[in-house]
Amino acid sequence: MFPVTNLSTQTAGAASARLPAVRVHTLARLAGVLGFAMATALSAQVAIPLPHTPVPVTLQTLAVLLAGVTLGPRLGALSLALYLLLGSAGYHFFAGGHWGFQTVLGATGGYLIGFLLAQPLLGLLTRRSWPLLGLYCGRAPHRAVDLVVALLAANAVILGGGVTWLYFWSGAGLAATLSMGLWPFLPGEAAKTAAAFVLGRAALRYVRPWMDAD
Template sequence: MSSIEAVGVLSDRWAHGRSRTAGLVVAGAALTGLLAQVALPVPGTPVPFTLQTLGVILAGATLGTRRAVLSMGLYVALGAAGVPWFAHNSSGLHLPTFGYLIGFILAAAFVGQLSARGGGRGFWSACGLMIVGSLVIYAVGVPVLALATGASWVDALLMGAVPFLIGDFVKILMAAGLLPGAWAFVNRGSDPV
């Protein structure tokens, strides 16, 4: 069995003990909060374009299901409690974007599961992780946006998904470059187990 098969996700190499696990959970939340600050308003929608979904997917892919869910749960809970690390240095829960925040937690879980099974090691696999994660986020975010704004399902898709597809494509390419590179770095010089 190779070292890649022996280790489910990247953080399994370092998450030995509660303090390291806690540090990784906090780091994933902090990275997502930092990436949320790269935020651009999108005309016609209360949902801004941000890089935070890249943080969500990277957290899932590198931390695995349990740690990623804890990390995104921490991100959402602290942001709801007043830490200004949502888009545009905001905090608190806003109904039109609340579904996306819940989607972050679910996407981190799905991506963590796929990563633990070998996803994200190569370019196309990393693309697949990002696509799955994005679809999970949209699957929760868009319906909540429709309910919060009274928009039709089509209008909610036009407000909450379509304007972000090009940006998501760029984030997919970023993840596809980062994840396989991180695995190659970690496994450089590793001997088969």
């Protein structure tokens, strides 16, 4: 005779023991998505207008970079999509308290789209199990240069999207567009990237394992 009753009891006990861990991970991921959506909205309110450009200096890039590193590709994209959805729906979540879908279609729309693309890209580049980028990923722990490359790639997407959109939106020449949408922001982007690197190293070690589903 096989101890069917004991086996069933052990299986049920193991399953019930896993339930609290599943709930904790689910709550952690939900908190991460909501938290970084709100962090992106708050960082957008730190907006410093500059002369001769419709694009302000904000702290959004820092929040976006940290979200990508901390949440990973799927949850990071979800948090940014939630931010854009709430801002488009009427919440004053965009830079300087702006809101509405007209903001997404305005001068800074390219940067918002760049955020949406850069966040999952950064999550992929910092994902240990991503096989196609073994040159930069898949090591345990992550090397510093891996994170630097990932952050620079994400910044290139953000700034590239912003400048490209601004070029067509403004109708100005390339030199004028670069003066409005790129050159004034490079020092600030360097500082925010450095901050994201320092904080991101800790996030990859202590928080990211809770966010990755596999």
